[in-house]
Amino acid sequence: MPEIIIDGRAVTVADGVTVAAALMSEGIRSWRTTRIAGNPRGVFCGMGVCFDCLVTLNGEPNVRACITPVEPGDVIDSQQGTGHDGGVS
Ligand code: FES
16 A cells, blocks of 8 residues: 655555545545636546646646556645645645
């Protein structure tokens, strides 16, 4: 079971889950805000089409959480706006 960091907190998640599934398993339903209005977003389509689930993964913003598998040691940060203004951890 991979150990990862979510917004600065170490957690262990099930093998083979996506980043979105890992976030939701920790009770997190929204992990980014929209660029202009700052509205919360999480999973919408769940299949890589809508881009609502963008997250910062290992310092790289705009990764689709719903189609990206978790790897051991991943650092997942909530994303604000474009994701180029820095993460939490
Ligand atoms: S939820 Fe739509 S692309 Fe991820």
